Amino acid sequence: MIELQNVAMSYGGGDLFSEISLKLAPGSFHFLTGPSGAGKTTLLKLCYAELMPSAGHVSFMGRDVRTMGRDDIAALRGRIGVVHQDCQFLDHLSVAENVALPLTVARRPLDARELMELLGWVGLKAQADALPPQLSGGERQRAALARAVIMSPDVLLADEPTGNLDWDMSLRLLTLLVELNRMGKTVLIATHDLNLIRAAKQQVSARVLRIANRRLQLAGADL
Amino acid sequence: MRAVLALIRADGRGVDRVVPPTGHTAWLTVLSAAAMAFLAVFALALALATGRLADRWSDALARSATIRISAPVDQMPTQTRAVLEVLATTPGIADYRALDEDEMRALLDPWFGPDLPVETLPLPQLIALTETAEGVDGEGLRLRLAAEAPGAVLDDHTRWRRPLVSAAERLRFLGLISLVLIGGATAGMITLAAQAALAANGQVIRVLRLVGARDSYIARAFVRRFTLRGLSGAALGTVLGMIAVALLPEADAAGGFLTGLGFEGAGWLWPMMIPPMAAAVAFAATRAAALRMLRGIR
Ligand SMILES: Nc1ncnc2c1ncn2[C@@H]1O[C@H](COP(=O)(O)OP(=O)(O)OP(=O)(O)O)[C@@H](O)[C@H]1O
Numbered sequence: 001m002i003e004l005q006n007v008a009m010s011y012g013g014g015d016l017f018s019e020i021s022l023k024l025a026p027g028s029f030h031f032l033t034g035p036s037g038a039g040k041t042t043l044l045k046l047c048y049a050e051l052m053p054s055a056g057h058v059s060f061m062g063r064d065v066r067t068m069g070r071d072d073i074a075a076l077r078g079r080i081g082v083v084h085q086d087c088q089f090l091d092h093l094s095v096a097e098n099v100a101l102p103l104t105v106a107r108r109p110l111d112a113r114e115l116m117e118l119l120g121w122v123g124l125k126a127q128a129d130a131l132p133p134q135l136s137g138g139e140r141q142r143a144a145l146a147r148a149v150i151m152s153p154d155v156l157l158a159d160e161p162t163g164n165l166d167w168d169m170s171l172r173l174l175t176l177l178v179e180l181n182r183m184g185k186t187v188l189i190a191t192h193d194l195n196l197i198r199a200a201k202q203q204v205s206a207r208v209l210r211i212a213n214r215r216l217q218l219a220g221a222d223l
Numbered sequence: 224m225r226a227v228l229a230l231i232r233a234d235g236r237g238v239d240r241v242v243p244p245t246g247h248t249a250w251l252t253v254l255s256a257a258a259m260a261f262l263a264v265f266a267l268a269l270a271l272a273t274g275r276l277a278d279r280w281s282d283a284l285a286r287s288a289t290i291r292i293s294a295p296v297d298q299m300p301t302q303t304r305a306v307l308e309v310l311a312t313t314p315g316i317a318d319y320r321a322l323d324e325d326e327m328r329a330l331l332d333p334w335f336g337p338d339l340p341v342e343t344l345p346l347p348q349l350i351a352l353t354e355t356a357e358g359v360d361g362e363g364l365r366l367r368l369a370a371e372a373p374g375a376v377l378d379d380h381t382r383w384r385r386p387l388v389s390a391a392e393r394l395r396f397l398g399l400i401s402l403v404l405i406g407g408a409t410a411g412m413i414t415l416a417a418q419a420a421l422a423a424n425g426q427v428i429r430v431l432r433l434v435g436a437r438d439s440y441i442a443r444a445f446v447r448r449f450t451l452r453g454l455s456g457a458a459l460g461t462v463l464g465m466i467a468v469a470l471l472p473e474a475d476a477a478g479g480f481l482t483g484l485g486f487e488g489a490g491w492l493w494p495m496m497i498p499p500m501a502a503a504v505a506f507a508a509t510r511a512a513a514l515r516m517l518r519g520i521r
């Protein structure tokens with residue numbers, strides 16, 4: 001689905017990382033770990049074309065994102081669900097409207113029952129009509145996850161989706177992600193939470209990637 | 224134009240919802256558009272009225288001239304005949320004829336009353352002539368008249384007509400320039416207002432982009448608003464301007480230069496063009512501003 005070839009990235013100074021090659025095969029499940037500031041969020045942003053690599057190629061379904069026009073990138077984002085680390089919403093719309101936003105901007109019909117079912121899954125049924133600023137940090141993350149999956153995207157990229165959640169809720173969301181993976185979706189989760197990775201490994205065959213010393217490595221079975 | 228209409232027809236509710244309302248500055252755009260349209264109505268009225276004036280003067284007057292023969296009574300018939308012979312052989316003259324006593328009396332009536340004994344006065348003989356579209360060579364005609372009839376003077380009105388026509392034409396030009404300037408100022412004003420709205424919604428636009436909204440979708444939310452504001456404001460200003468023009472004092476025949484600053488007949492349709500034009504300007508200005516800003520967001 002998404003392929004990185006020899007990618008390097010710098011924000012102006014030296015390279016944050018370089019020579020990164022990665023292939024997210026359809027239906028695969030990956031974790032991305034690494035110390036804070038190693039570039040996990042940056043790597044995800046490269047995957048959904050919010051950033052362009054300073055060297056190398058990023059391609060989506062065989063197409064180099066550099067050759068894509070702005071409308072192509074918009075279409076690409078309709079097929080990649082993203083849970084951003086800083087979970088941004090439209091503060092004047094209700095939680096339900098925010099979760100349905102990808103459908104709205106794609107002019108796709110909205111099934112209100114499915115929307116409520118999804119909100120139930122992430123435990124936000126009661127907050128459906130609340131405004132995003134009224135949500136707690138964990139509630140925002142759950143709303144962001146709901147928004148990421150409502151389009152039934154081919155790929156799901158999640159940046160610290162359980163950072164602010166208690167263990168039970170984390171497991172619940174993990175189950176949702178695993179379910180989606182079983183339906184054939186490609187999943188990539190950036191996280192510090194080793195317990196989460198261990199829990200996931202009992203349910204799916206997940207590969208764990210690690211950014212360290214400016215390189216991407218496959219983490220061993222030491223987890 | 225079609226894009227503007229499609230925009231207004233389309234149900235913009237979904238699009239409108241995703242961008243928060245701009246609040247209290249919205250009416251400022253409407254007000255400015257109304258003021259601009261009001262001014263545009265007057266500039267248009269000026270351009271049309273002076274255009275009519277210039278046409279009328281250069282058209283009606285340019286084609287006519289008079290020859291005045293002042294001579295002792297006994298020479299009058301000879302000189303008149305000589306002048307008529309000259310005119311008969313001068314190219315560029317469509318029609319000519321000597322005014323008879325009744326016509327002279329009619330001309331003098333307003334000044335001296337009906338009882339004037341015209342026949343006893345040493346009045347000059349007047350010959351009215353109409354030029355063809357090509358016109359007559361005034362200097363050549365003057366020379367021939369001087370040779371054949373020393374008492375004949377050609378008055379082709381150009382002396383006083385030309386500056387009036389060029390003044391009217393310049394006024395029309397100023398009216399048109401004003402229209403262009405008003406259009407430009409409207410575009411500038413809407414661009415500034417749209418840029419302010421876009422800047423205030425930078426966060427909203429980034430989120431929309433991240434969830435997969437196309438540029439045209441995001442731009443539409445802003446374009447729709449400002450087009451409607453430009454349209455409604457201009458409609459208001461145009462209606463007020465047209466009422467004001469209609470209430471101008473009635474033009475009367477003796478009113479001279481300033482009469483007829485207004486619209487005549489089908490001319491009333493011209494100001495109706497102002498609201499759609501304002502909408503088109505708002506559409507283009509907002510769209511350009513929105514797409515320019517979106518280029519800076521991935
Ligand atoms: N827009 C930016 N401009 C300049 N530097 C940036 C920018 N975004 C991130 N960085 C820098 O790049 C580095 C990696 O940032 P990134 O957010 O990818 O880290 P991360 O691995 O996600 O960290 P965390 O685990 O804390 O979320 C950091 O040192 C950060 O300061």
Ligand SMILES: [Mg+2]
Pocket residue numbers: 040041042085159
């Ligand atoms: Mg991060």
